[in-house]
Every structure is written in structure tokens, then in C-alpha cells.
Amino acid sequence: MSYLAWEIRITLISIFAVLAVSNCLLFLKMRYSSGSDDTLIRHRLRTWWALAGLFSLALFVSPNGGLVFFGFISFFALKEFLSMSPTRRADRRVLFYAYLSVIPQYYFAATDNYQMFLVFIPVIMFAWLPTRMWMIGQSDGFQKAAATLLWALMITVYSLSHTAYLLTIPLGKYTPEGTSDVLSLAEQYPGPGLLIFLIIMAETNDIFQYLSGKPFGKKQVSPKIAPGKTYAGLIGGITLTTCLAGFVGPLISPMDLAHSVFAGLMIACMGFAGELCICALKRDLKITNFGATLPGHGGVLDRVGNLIFTAPLFFHFIHYCYHQ
Amino acid sequence: MNQILRIAFFALIVRPLMMIVLGTNVRRDELLPSSGPAIIVANHNSHLDVFALMNVLGLKRLPSVRPVAAADYFMTRRLRRWFATRIVGIIPIDRSKIRREKGKHPLDPISEVLQKDGIVLLFPEGTRGEPEKMDEFQSGVAHIARRHPEIPITPVFMHGLGKALPKGEALLVPFFCDMFVGQPLDSQLKKRELMKQLSVSMDELAAELPTEAWD
Numbered sequence: 001m002s003y004l005a006w007e008i009r010i011t012l013i014s015i016f017a018v019l020a021v022s023n024c025l026l027f028l029k030m031r032y033s034s035g036s037d038d039t040l041i042r043h044r045l046r047t048w049w050a051l052a053g054l055f056s057l058a059l060f061v062s063p064n065g066g067l068v069f070f071g072f073i074s075f076f077a078l079k080e081f082l083s084m085s086p087t088r089r090a091d092r093r094v095l096f097y098a099y100l101s102v103i104p105q106y107y108f109a110a111t112d113n114y115q116m117f118l119v120f121i122p123v124i125m126f127a128w129l130p131t132r133m134w135m136i137g138q139s140d141g142f143q144k145a146a147a148t149l150l151w152a153l154m155i156t157v158y159s160l161s162h163t164a165y166l167l168t169i170p171l172g173k174y175t176p177e178g179t180s181d182v183l184s185l186a187e188q189y190p191g192p193g194l195l196i197f198l199i200i201m202a203e204t205n206d207i208f209q210y211l212s213g214k215p216f217g218k219k220q221v222s223p224k225i226a227p228g229k230t231y232a233g234l235i236g237g238i239t240l241t242t243c244l245a246g247f248v249g250p251l252i253s254p255m256d257l258a259h260s261v262f263a264g265l266m267i268a269c270m271g272f273a274g275e276l277c278i279c280a281l282k283r284d285l286k287i288t289n290f291g292a293t294l295p296g297h298g299g300v301l302d303r304v305g306n307l308i309f310t311a312p313l314f315f316h317f318i319h320y321c322y323h324q
Numbered sequence: 325m326n327q328i329l330r331i332a333f334f335a336l337i338v339r340p341l342m343m344i345v346l347g348t349n350v351r352r353d354e355l356l357p358s359s360g361p362a363i364i365v366a367n368h369n370s371h372l373d374v375f376a377l378m379n380v381l382g383l384k385r386l387p388s389v390r391p392v393a394a395a396d397y398f399m400t401r402r403l404r405r406w407f408a409t410r411i412v413g414i415i416p417i418d419r420s421k422i423r424r425e426k427g428k429h430p431l432d433p434i435s436e437v438l439q440k441d442g443i444v445l446l447f448p449e450g451t452r453g454e455p456e457k458m459d460e461f462q463s464g465v466a467h468i469a470r471r472h473p474e475i476p477i478t479p480v481f482m483h484g485l486g487k488a489l490p491k492g493e494a495l496l497v498p499f500f501c502d503m504f505v506g507q508p509l510d511s512q513l514k515k516r517e518l519m520k521q522l523s524v525s526m527d528e529l530a531a532e533l534p535t536e537a538w539d
Contacts, residue, residue: 072344075498079347083484083500084534089455092487096497286534291349291500 004060005186007252011196012056019049043296051294051303055199059192063167064110066195070164071106075099076300077156080290085152088145090138094129098149101125102157109165117165121158126150155277156301159308162315163198167191169315171254171322186252190322193252197260198314200248201267202306205241209272212236226279234272241268254322263314270313271306278305325413327387333411334378334386342379346372346488347500350380351532355505356478360388360441363477365465367526368447369455369486374412376485376501377445390437391445394419417464419450431467438472448522455486458530461522466515476508479522481529504529 004012022045030038058065082095101121108117130146171190186193213233221229245264249255255263278301282288289298297303342348357364366377374391381389395416398408408414415433429435437444446468448461469477484501506525513521 076347079498079500083347087487089487089490092490092493092497093495096495099498291347293347 047294067164074160080299080301081152155308162311166195202271205268208240209233209237238268267310270309274309275305326410350503352505360443361438366480368449370489372485389443452491455490466518469511473512479506479525
């Protein structure tokens with residue numbers, strides 16, 4: 001028996017149901033309105049199937065499965081970041097340490113080592129990587145290289161690892177010792193519900209933005225950085241995501257209605273902010289996407305832009321409100 | 325060549341390595357030859373180049389793929405020699421003494437492979453050299469083209485593996501490898517024009533790279 005509560009299982013199944021319905025709609029669209037090119041949407045949907053399948057499978061095995069899943073996401077995102085950004089050849093060894101840091105960071109999440117989880121990258125790696133860089137003895141481009149590397153590590157490893165920590169976060173009143181037999185599975189393991197809440201809100205926010213921006217969008221939020229993002233899309237996305245959060249949150253997580261709505265609002269706004277950061281980064285690097293790891297989406301970093309700010313914010317919101 | 329070990333090595337070691345640790349961004353892989361005889365020329369940054377290219381060509385084409393490699397480097401130590409000839413399946417060419425011996429042309433081994441519908445990989449820089457810097461191309465490819473004017477020559481520009489594992493380093497650092505495939509060259513051209521077309525084509529492919537390097 002898996003540790004997943006029935007609420008979580010139903011949520012996962014409904015995610016697949018939504019994907020299946022989207023597939024049917026796409027099929028009907030292709031059947032009855034020829035002319036438009038749907039290859040991108042088709043690839044995108046297929047990638048969603050793969051991602052949802054892998055994620056559910058990983059989560060189903062154990063919380064550690066989910067941790068490994070996100071560990072690989074961090075690793076891939078960091079690899080994309082460092083491959084697309086200019087780096088100094090002299091810094092190869094420093095980059096190697098940056099890659100290695102994924103393992104301890106996720107280990108601290110897996111073992112619920114809150115203090116080490118918080119300090120490992122912003123304190124320890126922050127000191128060690130520039131130290132290893134001066135040891136190499138090349139001052140040309142030191143500033144650019146150090147800043148790039150630490151920013152890369154913060155967004156791809158530090159931020160994203162908060163998703164994994166949601167899986168193991170102990171929430172005070174849900175884990176009293178010796179009384180676990182009277183608790184439901186969802187109460188014993190609040191992690192999967194919280195993580196799925198975060199992922200659903202962050203990703204559907206994208207879709208809601210697209211759906212409400214496409215027919216009504218006129219004024220662009222930031223024409224130079226993301227010409228496709230409009231105020232209509234942004235406001236529609238925030239409204240719909242907040243509504244969905246108010247509905248889903250109380251069902252699958254320990255949050256009540258007010259907290260769910262607040263979390264939904266925060267995820268919608270800051271998810272948008274994170275995504276625009278990634279857009280700005282791509283424009284600066286003069287690339288259109290971070291690779292082709294996820295057909296239809298681009299690279300992993302293109303997909304997780306909406307998590308880089310929301311994962312730590314949502315994690316600390318939960319920790320502040322529910323951890324005792 | 326030991327085809328079974330070769331397929332096992334590429335399926336179980338090279339492919340996971342390229343999928344997880346490294347990774348390839350291929351542009352226009354439909355321009356790669358679907359079957360032999362064919363010649364693929366690429367720039368050379370790292371020992372990993374040949375594995376990345378052979379991985380992108382896939383297991384189906386693997387039995388016919390033969391990289392041309394330096395006999396003076398790969399045929400020296402016993403283990404290296406075994407690995408290079410049996411697993412990678414190189415066509416060894418001696419860089420130091422290219423001359424006719426007893427009526428045999430030094431490019432004969434390559435012609436033999438091409439006659440048997442092989443796909444020959446050629447790194448005309450002749451050496452990995454300084455990583456991520458393109459050296460001048462040696463004209464061996466033009467000599468092969470003169471012997472086989474009907475066989476297409478496909479240029480491939482590779483970038484990134486020189487950062488992952490440059491010459492003289494043992495530590496592998498994960499990086500994506502960009503692989504830009506160009507339009508096949510005109511094999512009927514004269515030596516000088518062909519070399520010119522090759523270097524122009526490679527420069528155009530290299531110009532697709534968005535980022536500048538900090539060195």
C-alpha cells in the first residue's frame with residue numbers, strides 16, 4: 001500500500017483526466033478545423049503526459065521518489081543554465097562543485113534538516129565557490145563568473161529544492177507521537193498534498209493566463225521582455241488560479257479556505273514574476289529557450305520558471321503557519 | 325569490431341551518459357545521412373565528440389558508423405587499442421607518416437569502408453587542439469571526396485564538449501552539447517573550393533551559437 005491518501009490519488013487521477021480531455025479536444029480540433037499547425041501543442045501535451053506520469057510514479061513509490069524527481073529537475077535546470085550562460089574555462093572545477101551541491105541540498109530536504117537546508121547554499125556554497133574561484137588565480141571576469149554561478153545555484157538548486165522539502169516537512173499538529181493510528185493518511189503525510197497544490201497552481205496559472213490572454217489581451221505587461229504576456233491574461237490568470245486554489249486547497253492540503261486563497265494569489269503573482277525573470281534572462285542570453293529536453297516546452301528551465309519564486313515563498317508560508 | 329559489445333556499450337553506457345550527465349541539442353538532425361555510404365565532418369573539441377555524434381546517429385546506424393582516428397594515438401597502448409578498434413570501431417590513420425607504401429594509398433582503409441556502405445566520421449582539424457577553438461581543416465577530406473565524388477559530405481558543428489572534457493583533463497563536468505547539422509557539401513568540387521565551402525559552412529553553423537565565451 002502506498003502512503004498516498006485517497007484525496008491525493010483522486011487529484012492525481014483527475015490530472016490525467018484533464019490531460020485526456022485536452023487530448024480529445026485537440027483531436028477534435030485537428031479533425032474539424034484544418035489549417036492551423038498544432039505540432040507545438042501536440043508535443044507540449046505529450047510532454048505533459050510524460051511529466052505527470054513520471055511525477056505520479058515517483059510520488060507513488062515514496063516521498064523519496066518525489067525528492068529524486070525534483071533533484072533531477074534541479075540538476076537539469078542547472079546544466080541548462082550553465083551551458084547557455086558564458087562561463088570561464090578556468091572555472092570547470094568550481095562548476096563541478098556547483099553540480100555536486102544538488103546532492104546535499106536534497107539530502108537535507110529528505111532528512112528534514114531545516115537549518116542545514118536553509119544555510120547550505122546561501123551560506124556555505126556562497127563562501128566556498130568564490131573561494132575556490134580565487135584559488136584558481138584568474139581575476140579576469142571574476143565578478144561576472146561569481147555572480148552568474150551563485151544566481152544559477154540560487155534559482156535552480158536552492159529555490160527548486162523547496163518543492164522537495166514540502167514532501168517531508170513535519171507539520172506540528174499532524175505528527176504527534178504515538179497517536180498516528182488515529183490520524184488519516186492525509187494528516188500523517190501532508191507533503192504530497194501541499195506539493196501537488198503548488199504544482200497545479202503554478203502550472204494552471206500559465207494555462208489560465210494563456211486562455212484569458214488570447215481572446216481579450218491587448219496591452220502588454222512588458223513588451224520588451226515578454227510580448228505574449230498581456231494584462232488581461234495576467235488578471236485572468238490570477239483570478240482563475242485564486243478561485244481554483246480556494247476550491248482545491250482545503251480538499252488536498254491542511255490549509256483552510258482563507259490560507260488556500262492567499263496561497264493561490266501568491267503563487268499566481270509570483271509565478272508570473274518568476275517566469276518573466278526567466279524570459280528576461282533568455283532575451284539577455286539571446287536564446288529562445290533553454291534546450292529541447294521537454295519537446296514542446298523547450299528546456300526544463302523554461303518549464304520551472306514559475307516555481308523559482310513560488311516554491312520558497314509557499315514553503316515558508318506553510319512553515320510559518322503550520323509548523324510547530 | 326565486436327558488434328554485440330559495441331551495441332551494448334552504446335546503449336547502456338553512452339546513451340545514459342549523453343541523456344543524463346551531458347545532453348545534446350541537435351538542430352536539423354534530418355540532414356544527417358540516413359544510411360551509408362556517407363561522410364560526416366565535424367570540428368573536434370573533446371574525446372566525447374565521437375560518442376555524442378554516434379549517439380545522435382542512433383543504434384540503427386551504429387553498425388555502419390566508423391570514425392577515422394589517429395593511429396599514432398589510439399593504436400599505442402593495448403587497452404586503448406582494443407577499445408578503439410573493437411568498441412568504437414575506428415579506422416586508424418597514421419598522422420605522422422602519411423605516404424604511399426607499396427602501392428597502397430593511405431586513404432585506402434576509408435575507401436574500403438565507404439565501398440561497404442559505411443558512414444565515415446571525420447574530424448578534419450586533425451586534433452582536439454584548444455577546446456572550443458576551431459583550427460584550420462586538413463585537406464584529407466578533399467582527397468576522399470576526389471576518390472568518391474558521389475558520396476555526400478555532411479558538416480556538423482559541435483560546441484560544448486570542450487567545456488565538459490577538454491584535452492588533458494580527467495574531470496568530466498556536465499554541459500550540454502550543441503550540434504548544428506549543415507547542408508551537405510558539393511563533393512564534386514575541386515580541393516581548394518571544397519575546403520573553402522567546408523570552412524564557410526562551419527563558420528555559418530558556428531555563428532548560430534548565441535553566447536560569447538569569457539576566457
